Amino acid sequence: IGEPSSDWREYQGSPTGTDIECEGWRQEAALRLLNNNLDPEVAEEPEDLVVYGGTGRAARSWDAYDAILDELRDLDDDETLLVQSGKPVGRFRTHDRAPRVLIANSNLVGNWDDWEHFHELESKGLIMYGQMTAGSWAYIGTQGIIQGTFETLAEVARQHFPDREGLRGTITATAGLGGMGGAQPLAVTMNHGVCIAAEVDERRIDRRLETDYCMEKTDDIDEAIELARDAAAAGEPRSIALHMNAAEMFDGFLERGFVPEIVTDQTSAHDELEGYYPSGYTVDEADALRESDPERYVAESLDTMERHVEGILAMQDRGAVAFEYGNNIRGQVETHRGLDTAFDFPGFVPAYVRPLFCRGKGPFRWVALSGDESDIHRTDEAVKELFPDKEQLHRWIDLAQEQVSFQGLPSRVCWLGYQADDGLTERARFALHINDLVADGEISAPVVVTRDHLDAGSVASPNRETEAMRDGSDAVADWPVLNALLNCAAGADIVSVHDGGGVGIGNSLHTNNHVVLDGSDLAARKARRVFTTDPGMGVIRHADAGYDEALEEAADSNVHVPMQED
Ligand code: NAD
Numbered sequence: 001i002g003e004p005s006s007d008w009r010e011y012q013g014s015p016t017g018t019d020i021e022c023e024g025w026r027q028e029a030a031l032r033l034l035n036n037n038l039d040p041e042v043a044e045e046p047e048d049l050v051v052y053g054g055t056g057r058a059a060r061s062w063d064a065y066d067a068i069l070d071e072l073r074d075l076d077d078d079e080t081l082l083v084q085s086g087k088p089v090g091r092f093r094t095h096d097r098a099p100r101v102l103i104a105n106s107n108l109v110g111n112w113d114d115w116e117h118f119h120e121l122e123s124k125g126l127i128m129y130g131q132m133t134a135g136s137w138a139y140i141g142t143q144g145i146i147q148g149t150f151e152t153l154a155e156v157a158r159q160h161f162p163d164r165e166g167l168r169g170t171i172t173a174t175a176g177l178g179g180m181g182g183a184q185p186l187a188v189t190m191n192h193g194v195c196i197a198a199e200v201d202e203r204r205i206d207r208r209l210e211t212d213y214c215m216e217k218t219d220d221i222d223e224a225i226e227l228a229r230d231a232a233a234a235g236e237p238r239s240i241a242l243h244m245n246a247a248e249m250f251d252g253f254l255e256r257g258f259v260p261e262i263v264t265d266q267t268s269a270h271d272e273l274e275g276y277y278p279s280g281y282t283v284d285e286a287d288a289l290r291e292s293d294p295e296r297y298v299a300e301s302l303d304t305m306e307r308h309v310e311g312i313l314a315m316q317d318r319g320a321v322a323f324e325y326g327n328n329i330r331g332q333v334e335t336h337r338g339l340d341t342a343f344d345f346p347g348f349v350p351a352y353v354r355p356l357f358c359r360g361k362g363p364f365r366w367v368a369l370s371g372d373e374s375d376i377h378r379t380d381e382a383v384k385e386l387f388p389d390k391e392q393l394h395r396w397i398d399l400a401q402e403q404v405s406f407q408g409l410p411s412r413v414c415w416l417g418y419q420a421d422d423g424l425t426e427r428a429r430f431a432l433h434i435n436d437l438v439a440d441g442e443i444s445a446p447v448v449v450t451r452d453h454l455d456a457g458s459v460a461s462p463n464r465e466t467e468a469m470r471d472g473s474d475a476v477a478d479w480p481v482l483n484a485l486l487n488c489a490a491g492a493d494i495v496s497v498h499d500g501g502g503v504g505i506g507n508s509l510h511t512n513n514h515v516v517l518d519g520s521d522l523a524a525r526k527a528r529r530v531f532t533t534d535p536g537m538g539v540i541r542h543a544d545a546g547y548d549e550a551l552e553e554a555a556d557s558n559v560h561v562p563m564q565e566d
Pocket of ligand 1: 044052054145148177178179180199201247266267269275277278325326503
């Protein structure tokens with residue numbers, strides 16, 4: 001990938017303020033978001049262009065990064081730049097309502113759609129792993145996932161511990177304190193619970209301690225158990241990072257007869273070579289083994305994953321609530337180790353999130369391009385003004401203001417959905433209001449609204465977002481393709497389509513969009529269309545699969561679903 005670019009060294013994050021380098025704010029937004037993804041405060045390994053999620057990159061090489069910046073600086077308001085796996089490959093005159101940037105990352109033809117081909121092409125410099133929001137320049141650090149993790153755990157509490165206040169008095173054991181997984185300890189304590197999180201890389205632990213996502217660390221499993229038990233007994237929130245391999249942690253729990261109430265995992269198990277660490281090595285030793293003998297690394301990594309899954313299953317057998325947190329660890333162990341019980345614990349989407357998807361609800365986020373925190377605080381007020389009756393949303397905004405540190409450009413995440421009122425969806429109402437605040441100067445510079453690829457109508461992923469669909473349509477990838485096409489038709493400013501993401505190459509296809517709210521009428525028209533059609537895809541996708549909640553939402557919100565009986 002070459003040596004880090006001098007532009008990147010100079011920026012050290014996104015440019016901020018109201019002066020722009022590009023021809024317009026739409027292009028400037030792309031330039032700022034790309035640099036925000038690579039902000040050393042935001043990205044996990046920015047010198048290697050790695051943003052998060054194993055090897056999820058923002059650009060294919062440092063030369064490609066420089067070339068993208070040059071193209072964006074020169075891009076007219078009626079041109080569209082094409083980015084193929086992190087490299088700019090073309091630029092065409094289109095029109096001002098069309099997207100400014102179109103991105104396709106990591107996509108392979110069916111029969112070639114596996115890690116082996118991907119790594120072969122990657123070594124020739126022909127492709128890049130875009131993960132989800134890494135290659136689409138929508139990553140905003142651990143703050144981006146925190147609300148999703150918070151909401152999921154709140155739902156775990158509602159379903160399994162209805163008599164408690166959230167997770168109070170319970171212990172959640174998990175692993176992986178990387179870009180996404182690092183949100184887990186804070187999401188547990190925000191729900192009043194206690195968390196033990198195993199992590200092999202002490203630098204990752206220290207990063208979570210520095211940013212207050214986690215409270216303390218130890219490398220002694222007995223100490224971790226004792227601290228956790230004491231805090232749970234006292235009903236106090238506490239989070240403990242345990243510096244050890246996840247598989248070893250679960251073996252240790254079994255030996256000691258310790259069973260936490262909840263078990264899950266967010267190691268980068270989707271990638272057995274570059275994401276997951278085998279047991280028996282320090283991080284440096286494992287990194288050296290990966291270089292010297294990748295085949296042995298993969299074999300040992302998969303052996304550890306099998307132990308890890310067996311550990312989770314053993315915890316479940318002893319009464320713990322277990323769920324997979326979207327890293328495909330079950331699929332990996334079933335496919336590569338033939339463990340036919342791997343799927344005996346559920347994925348988090350069918351267990352906790354699908355009812356929200358049926359209503360077009362998903363993680364919706366926005367970024368203040370000014371870099372000014374007060375702009376986000378103004379948007380926080382706007383959310384509360386617009387949705388006065390949504391208590392959980394207000395609680396989230398208050399908690400986020402108190403406990404979530406900004407990383408890079410100030411940003412906020414909320415789960416908003418379709419739920420049309422007067423023909424305007426929740427997401428459209430919010431975006432139009434923010435656009436007005438930008439126009440009135442109450443917000444100092446444009447705001448970009450974007451979302452995770454994990455959303456209601458934007459992804460096909462049989463081991464995660466579309467696991468166990470009611471009609472068996474888990475692997476049908478027409479839906480994300482239609483979603484990306486529709487986002488272009490509706491005029492989103494950046495649209496992307498990726499293969500892989502959180503569950504690895506060949507296991508999912510998903511899309512993303514951005515709309516730049518610069519206070520103009522054009523932005524308002526785009527926002528109104530995109531934030532109707534995009535969550536609308538979630539409603540129709542789930543209605544088509546026969547979910548009652550989606551059919552109800554379609555009826556209540558007047559979403560046209562052809563071929564439905566009523
Ligand atoms: P990351 O690569 O930044 O972090 C993974 C962490 O796991 C690293 O810190 C690594 O040191 C640690 N690790 C790896 N193997 C380990 C082991 N055996 N024991 C203990 N620690 C180990 O990745 P991330 O961005 O945090 O994402 C983690 C996983 O979660 C990925 O597979 C990702 O695709 C998935 N994910 C899920 C969701 C979701 O919504 N559920 C969202 C994003 C990511």
